[in-house]
Amino acid sequence: MEQAISYERIPTNIYADSEEASKAVAREIANLIRQKAKDGKQAILGLATGSSPKKVYAELIRMHREEGLSFKNVVSFNLDEYYPMEADAVQSYIRFMREQLFDHVDIPAGNFHLPDGTVPIEKLAEFCRDYEQRIENYGGLDFQLLGIGRNGHIGFNEPGSLVNSRTRLMTLDLTTRIDATGDFGGLSKVPKKAVTLGIGKIMEAKRIVLLAWGEHKAENVARAVEGSVTSDVPASYLQLHPNASFIIDVAAAAQLIRIKTPWLVDSVTWDRPMIKKAVTHLALTVNKPVLKLTNKDYNENGLSDLLALYGQAYDINIEVFNYLQHTITGWPGGKPNADDSNRPERAFPAKKRVIIFSPHPDDDIISMGGTFQRLHDQGHDVHVAYQTSGNIAVADDEALRFAEFVIDFNEKFEASNTKANKIYKEAVKFLKNKRDSEIDIPEVRHIKGLIRKGEAKNTCRYVGIKKENVHFLEMPFYETGTVRKNPIGEADIQIIMDLIEDVQPHQIYAAGDLADPHGTHKVCLDAIMEAVNRLRHREYMINCWVWLYKGAWAEWDIDQIEMAVPMSPDQVLKKRVGIFKHQSQKDGVVFQGDDAREFWQRAEDRNRATAELYNKLGLAEYEAMEAYVRWRF
The missing domain is CATH 3.40.50.1360 (Rossmann fold)
Structure with missing residues (x-):
């Protein structure tokens, strides 16, 4: 470039x-x-x-x-x-x-x-x-x-x-x-x-x-x-x-x-993605719905070449409005017996096998909880795959509380001499004397992982996912006990491949949040992409589509969104309750970042902002939206 x-x-x-x-x-x-x-x-x-x-x-x-x-x-x-x-x-x-x-x-x-x-x-x-x-x-x-x-x-x-x-x-x-x-x-x-x-x-x-x-x-x-x-x-x-x-x-x-406005730098190829990018940017810049943009708006904001190509703003506006309209669907798994020529997902098969990959044990409900629920309610065979234990995100005092509960429970029922109880006692001893620079011992990591696994199971029960459709992959790259992870390895990729081979999905959802290329989301996505590429020639993969969602902090740019799933106020509230199942990630989490909001607040604010953006551009007004980009492998 x-x-x-x-x-x-x-x-x-x-x-x-x-x-x-x-x-x-x-x-x-x-x-x-x-x-x-x-x-x-x-x-x-x-x-x-x-x-x-x-x-x-x-x-x-x-x-x-x-x-x-x-x-x-x-x-x-x-x-x-x-x-x-x-x-x-x-x-x-x-x-x-x-x-x-x-x-x-x-x-x-x-x-x-x-x-x-x-x-x-x-x-x-x-x-x-x-x-x-x-x-x-x-x-x-x-x-x-x-x-x-x-x-x-x-x-x-x-x-x-x-x-x-x-x-x-x-x-x-x-x-x-x-x-x-x-x-x-x-x-x-x-x-x-x-x-x-x-x-x-x-x-x-x-x-x-x-x-x-x-x-x-x-x-x-x-x-x-x-x-x-x-x-x-x-x-x-x-x-x-x-x-x-x-x-x-x-x-x-x-x-x-x-990158943001390339037409201001040089001539560009006016294909559909570039037109959508330019017109949505223009509409948001001049604070107008797409259908109200004028020839003057185009000429005064560096888009005269696009205007010359079409002749009239009206024709461009209609085309981009339709692009945006066609991304919106209340049927993320496809609407059965419907014309799907202008829908983001296929109508057939009516009942799809779906894998939702969740890097941590709460990314599924935080990032796509409304879609998650809707896929299940609309009759699809939904599998959830938690790629890592997420154990480093559990606070020490939370693990200590959990361990002491188990010890007290075992002593109550005269099981204090069991091997398991000794493990919990080792964990309590370590946590009470842990120095700031120390890495958690395996016993503590195991306990923290159990806490997060239990919360994920609770969320799946709430959504209605069958027990056998919940998969804890525990990818090896993650289990270092520190934020610094190991490089992705063959074992990580094989775990993903094995699950895909077993389920043979029509849809895969994966975290496409690339904000930190060395973070867990990126490594998990790399493993999925490598697994999919290795399996791409399997017959069942011809009918598999991969949708990427974002994390709790950001959303896809409006011009990138290929599927937007609207949520009603009741659905937003239901998603919130699902997020609440992850109690260890509430009220001042380990990785709070510089955002004081809790995860449910971040998710709701992000989803409402997406809906507001569509509304600003002249589309229907919804309470909230979850957005996706398709990865065409």
């Missing part, structure tokens, strides 16, 4: 996915290392932590093992570290770097440097000056790898940081701490400070590459790339660097002008 020079103030390369992009960055780093080695010099690298660079490091490890890439001439300096932080803590960045890179390549032990989270506070300023001096002694950074925070930070240089800021102790922004909640098991446990390389030192690097993956980064990517240089978005300072680039995936590029 040609770069939109007139809007983007930093060279920005958009890749189909984070894997392809990470390989490109890894190749650039590898080329630098090899060229420096050829010249008899050291390659001085500035490295980052977090989810964004993981696949870059994985590719560098592969190149070391399979292509002979040596790191013997590499010297590295990391960007930051929480303060205070012990080196062996689960959340420490020295541990992260060892696990993700250093322990797997031949970099000499004395050649990698990181800020020290154990330096006494009175010696920290001196340590920071020395850290910068060490970089200077090597001649400065040849290459600096960066991520971007959800608030636009680079390193831990939070909004308000100056362009000439030096390496220092930084008070973390609340958004940054909230984003780290998962790693620490609660906001109260996240450090309030961190040591970070200053923007001044970052800007001295000879080459800078910033990585960004996922929808949740899109807004600040756009602000950094297209907006003015401001301390409110520290990543925007990279506009001032002579050799900086943004390497991003399609999801992170969503708010860039060339």
Whole structure:
């Protein structure tokens, strides 16, 4: 795709996915290392932590093992570290770097440097000056790898940081701490400070590459790339660097002008998706229903080419209105004995076998609870597959309460010496003495998983799903006890394939929420897509359609929606009750994020907003809507 020079103030390369992009960055780093080695010099690298660079490091490890890439001439300096932080803590960045890179390549032990989270506070300023001096002694950074925070930070240089800021102790922004909640098991446990390389030192690097993956980064990517240089978005300072680039995936590029409104950048192919995108954007921009748009609206908002193609706004408006109208259906499994030529789903077969894949034990009811209920009520054979245990999202005190109940129950009925009771006693002992940096022992993870499994079973009973149609897949990639998961493996894919082979579905619903490409939803979706692709030639798969739903925080853009299932006020209330079955996820959950609303509130607000959007565009007014995009494998 040609770069939109007139809007983007930093060279920005958009890749189909984070894997392809990470390989490109890894190749650039590898080329630098090899060229420096050829010249008899050291390659001085500035490295980052977090989810964004993981696949870059994985590719560098592969190149070391399979292509002979040596790191013997590499010297590295990391960007930051929480303060205070012990080196062996689960959340420490020295541990992260060892696990993700250093322990797997031949970099000499004395050649990698990181800020020290154990330096006494009175010696920290001196340590920071020395850290910068060490970089200077090597001649400065040849290459600096960066991520971007959800608030636009680079390193831990939070909004308000100056362009000439030096390496220092930084008070973390609340958004940054909230984003780290998962790693620490609660906001109260996240450090309030961190040591970070200053923007001044970052800007001295000879080459800078910033990585960004996922929808949740899109807004600040756009602000950094297209907006003015401001301390409110520290990543925007990279506009001032002579050799900086943004390497991003399609999801992170969503708010860039060339992606959001490409007709303002260059000529486009006016196919159905592009027309729908342009006209819905126009209608929402000028605050008019689609059928009220005029020739003047098109001409004044960069759509004269589209208008010229059709001749009159009226003709375009009718076409787009019909596109939107045809996405709405109260029959997500297809309406029996009906003309389905303008419906999103097929009428035949009237009774469909359906698999709803739920990454966590509550995504089914939170994300598509109304559709879930309607599919069952309309007579389809609905299976629910919970892909992971979701155990890390259960608070310690909830698990302790559950474990103590079992112990008390067993003692009441003289079963206190059973093997099971001993397991629960081990869990109670651990939980009462658990340190913040400790990973749950298997017994505790088992208990937390049982809590979530019981809640999922309760939801399925409420909806009316048969016991034999509820599947707990417990995919192995998830069971690490921490937020950082293992890569998807053959065992994960095979579990999905086995279920699909057994059910032979006509419909599959899957979480298409790609806000965090390294999160559970993305890994679960990758496993489903790989399984479906491997099975695509089976005869039954010819008649299988895959529908993607979003999570609790976001919805598909209006122009992307291919099926919208409306809900009445009573159906909204019924969905709410279904969400309430997941008691461990109410009233201040472990992964609350920066949204104080509970999951049922987020879901209802999102569903109502979708309905309101359709209404703004001139369609019928509904209480709420759940939306889907079809994946055409």
